[in-house]
Amino acid sequence: xxxxxxxxxxxxxxxxxxxxxxxxSLTVGLAFLIAVMETFAYVRKDRARLYGNMTNFFGxxxxxxxxxxxxTGIVQEFQFGMNWSEYSRFVGNIFxxxxxxxxxMAFFLESTFxxxxxxxxxxxxxxxxxxxIWLVAIGTQISAFWIVLANAWMHHxxxxxxxxxxxxxxxxxxxxxxxxxxxxxxxxxxxxWTVAAFFVLGISAYHLLRRQNVDVFSRSLRIGLxxxxxxxxxxxxxxxxxxxxxxxxxxxxxxxxxxQWQTSESPAPWSAIASINMAERRNDFxxxxxxxxxxxxxxxxxxxxxxxxxxxxxxxxxxxxxxxxPPVPWVYWNFRIMVGIGTLLLxxxxxxxxxxxRQREALNGTRWYLRVLLLLIPLPWVANFxxxxxxxxxxxxxxxxxxxxxxxxxxxNTTAEVLVGLIGLWVVYLAxxxxxxxxxxxxxxxxxxxxxxxxxxxxxxxxxxxxxFQGYERRD
Amino acid sequence: xxxxxLWFWLIALTFTLYFFLEGFDFGxxxxxxxxxKNEAEERALVGTIGPFWDGNEVWVIAAAxxxxxxxxxxYGALFSGMYSVFVIILLALLLRGVSFEYRNQVDQPRWRxxxxxxxxxxxxxxxxxxxxxxxxxxxxxPINADERVLxxxxxxxxxxxxxxxxxxLLLFMLHGANFLLLRLHKDTGLYERARAAALxxxxxxxxxxxxxxVMGYVVEGLFTTFxxxxxxxxxxxxxxxxxxxxGLSTKRDVLAFLMSSLTxxxxxxxxxxxLYTRQVVLPSTLDPAFSLGLRASASxxxxxxxxxxxxxxxxxxxxxxxxxxxxxxxxxVRPDEGGLNKGYD
Numbered sequence: 078x079x080x081x082x083x084x085x086x087x088x089x090x091x092x093x094x095x096x097x098x099x100x101x102s103l104t105v106g107l108a109f110l111i112a113v114m115e116t117f118a119y120v121r122k123d124r125a126r127l128y129g130n131m132t133n134f135f136g137x138x139x140x141x142x143x144x145x146x147x148x149t150g151i152v153q154e155f156q157f158g159m160n161w162s163e164y165s166r167f168v169g170n171i172f173x174x175x176x177x178x179x180x181x182m183a184f185f186l187e188s189t190f191x192x193x194x195x196x197x198x199x200x201x202x203x204x205x206x207x208x209x210i211w212l213v214a215i216g217t218q219i220s221a222f223w224i225v226l227a228n229a230w231m232h233h234x235x236x237x238x239x240x241x242x243x244x245x246x247x248x249x250x251x252x253x254x255x256x257x258x259x260x261x262x263x264x265x266x267x268x269x270w271t272v273a274a275f276f277v278l279g280i281s282a283y284h285l286l287r288r289q290n291v292d293v294f295s296r297s298l299r300i301g302l303x304x305x306x307x308x309x310x311x312x313x314x315x316x317x318x319x320x321x322x323x324x325x326x327x328x329x330x331x332x333x334x335x336x337q338w339q340t341s342e343s344p345a346p347w348s349a350i351a352s353i354n355m356a357e358r359r360n361d362f363x364x365x366x367x368x369x370x371x372x373x374x375x376x377x378x379x380x381x382x383x384x385x386x387x388x389x390x391x392x393x394x395x396x397x398x399x400x401x402x403p404p405v406p407w408v409y410w411n412f413r414i415m416v417g418i419g420t421l422l423l424x425x426x427x428x429x430x431x432x433x434x435r436q437r438e439a440l441n442g443t444r445w446y447l448r449v450l451l452l453l454i455p456l457p458w459v460a461n462f463x464x465x466x467x468x469x470x471x472x473x474x475x476x477x478x479x480x481x482x483x484x485x486x487x488x489x490n491t492t493a494e495v496l497v498g499l500i501g502l503w504v505v506y507l508a509x510x511x512x513x514x515x516x517x518x519x520x521x522x523x524x525x526x527x528x529x530x531x532x533x534x535x536x537x538x539x540x541x542x543x544x545x546f547q548g549y550e551r552r553d
Numbered sequence: 554x555x556x557x558x559l560w561f562w563l564i565a566l567t568f569t570l571y572f573f574l575e576g577f578d579f580g581x582x583x584x585x586x587x588x589x590k591n592e593a594e595e596r597a598l599v600g601t602i603g604p605f606w607d608g609n610e611v612w613v614i615a616a617a618x619x620x621x622x623x624x625x626x627x628y629g630a631l632f633s634g635m636y637s638v639f640v641i642i643l644l645a646l647l648l649r650g651v652s653f654e655y656r657n658q659v660d661q662p663r664w665r666x667x668x669x670x671x672x673x674x675x676x677x678x679x680x681x682x683x684x685x686x687x688x689x690x691x692x693x694x695p696i697n698a699d700e701r702v703l704x705x706x707x708x709x710x711x712x713x714x715x716x717x718x719x720x721x722l723l724l725f726m727l728h729g730a731n732f733l734l735l736r737l738h739k740d741t742g743l744y745e746r747a748r749a750a751a752l753x754x755x756x757x758x759x760x761x762x763x764x765x766x767v768m769g770y771v772v773e774g775l776f777t778t779f780x781x782x783x784x785x786x787x788x789x790x791x792x793x794x795x796x797x798x799x800g801l802s803t804k805r806d807v808l809a810f811l812m813s814s815l816t817x818x819x820x821x822x823x824x825x826x827x828l829y830t831r832q833v834v835l836p837s838t839l840d841p842a843f844s845l846g847l848r849a850s851a852s853x854x855x856x857x858x859x860x861x862x863x864x865x866x867x868x869x870x871x872x873x874x875x876x877x878x879x880x881x882x883x884x885x886v887r888p889d890e891g892g893l894n895k896g897y898d
Contacts, residue, residue: 148650158632169625192604488633
């Protein structure tokens, strides 16, 4: 990367997106889990306080994280104009619409009803309180949908026509029903559920290992398992399909994911480890598994795919001279780490379901399994970052695939101001991530206790006496 | 009125709502160190805006999002042209946004004190720089023939934009004090101090607004393109001051708040009228011919029609549930009850 406006702006965009997604993936998933927990409190009136405590506990963690997700979202939105004004001018007609929809349909909903839910616990009737957390949960999903749809449009532009220096929207339905968007949405959604599920699983396991509040945490463990099982299957199956469609709508990305320099033969092998030599455009060595490449790309034992070098020649013919090869090692390795972690998480989730199916007590008492869950907490995040790097780096040098390169989209800023802004953002973001992790950890470890005065200094939590859930109980 | 004009005015509306709403929560945060004498009062003051600030802030995200989709050229030029100022605003808003949540997470005075500073700085900085931004919107940015904006950080500060920033900041402080009069329990020392603050900062705010209006008239020819008499606005400002004095001395809190709200509405709308009458969304300081025209900067009709449907459905809905939010938390806050939230602190 070069230290010019373009290089710095790219780095700025990547940092903002990855930092933002650190917080948001947890928010999007956890909102749903908490809404489910509170629904249990509402429905199981005899256990209202138990589920109420669960909701309060995880709700407290949710709020710590939510605030940062909201504020980093503003940066995410503003940077299109600030760093990529030429891009904004080119596609604002189209790209701005899902962004505006995200704000109008989701941001207002989330920010207003989160306040009603948390602060309004002694002011609202139970149904309105429960409704508020569901609106927050739905809001986060709507928000994820529109931003992912906007991102998918950059990967696979549809429903537009280029006139002069601008791309004009010709069909909004085409943009909404972009198959790429729905695949991305399923994938991002599944990943967010996975992040939140393993977060809840790890924390529940921590307290079960210490035999604290077993009645609450054995239940949150089971709720978490259901979400983990659903989330991992969603993200793996949609991710598999995503890679398959990339083979024909972003062939260069697909080739980079497989480090395939020449067009493969049929049946194609799959490379598990490769030493990639970018300068000479070849792999120094590659450990290959026969047939697996075709199987993954086509769900069949036949079929080949194009290599990077023929694709480069093809792009030069159609789009003019230039380097259309993305940074292959980044795409290749991040893809493999993501897939590896995804498989591990799937096994962990279904292993848990198996223990649960055998016997309920087996789940609470299998200490090695609970320890594994504790260690797995950070892994879904790592997989997420690797996934974003794979898909975004694989799109290089294009900003809008096949239409606009990043070079053409950047603002006319000076290097100094972009650099200073970038440093400022990094300092603040690193501080926020550090604080977020610190506060989540101490709050999660403090656990649930009935007496507020017994709480540790760093995490003065709500008093967990079913606070705010009195109204949910059965009135005899 | 055609769709381009409609969306221009809807952008004006979202900015106006943003300054009106977030204006008072900025103001409360800026006044907090001056008003609170102990932790209970500190919490009471946070409690007055606790359930509202987040929803208020979304209006600026809405303004930017709507601008992006309906006036992409304007959005790109303004946001890249004001790059350094927006970076500062964003960093300040980042720290402010987490301060409310984080200040009560660790039970130590030093920790709370740190976050109180963050929320003070996180309010005073955007309050000033949004004023600068609005002033630059009239004054213009160095736009070249390619419609690219080439401006450095220091170029963004002119006497006019600095006075604009100060006027906005002081006005928000007055507005915040007036909001507190509606939100605090009346028989508390805090309430009386908020009233004194409203009088003091209100007087300074009026001076700053008058200075801004006069400079706008003399330097920028702000009102000369209006069909309205140029001195209507100074008169309105003077009336505002008078009515706030009257409202405060006769304990008509609603009147005082209404007047500071109207001042914000008039000031913001004035800026957009100035642009609209010239049919320009962002003037160029290099050559008037390079200014971004209203119509040339807008999206094509398909997008505008689509956005009109979206806005027509969702804007009233948002206003509706936000009003409900204010209604649910209408109760005045007492410092001795630990602020707004009894179960959580």
